[in-house]
Amino acid sequence: MATALPLGRISHYMMRSAEGALSSITNELERLAAEGLRPAAISPGVGKSRVERDFHRQRVMGLYERVFR
Structure with missing residues (x-):
């Protein structure tokens, strides 16, 4: 039987992945x-x-400029 993860936990994993x-x-x-x-x-x-x-x-140059401002 599969166990569902709480929504907060899922968003936490998604945020870590994005970071x-x-x-x-x-x-x-x-x-x-x-x-x-x-x-x-x-x-x-x-x-x-x-x-x-x-x-x-x-887009790439915009990201470059934001990172190195």
Whole structure:
């Protein structure tokens, strides 16, 4: 028989997961910055339109600017 987790417990695990993901992203941005690389060099993927690539680059750079302000 399966036991359901209380909603508060589930949200706690989700929050920890989100914090871990943000920490990983921050660590990667710091590593890139230490190497002198800018996240704009990160490719959003092949086959996307120019508008999609520009949007992705702006999102990445926005995150970079927020982390290193």
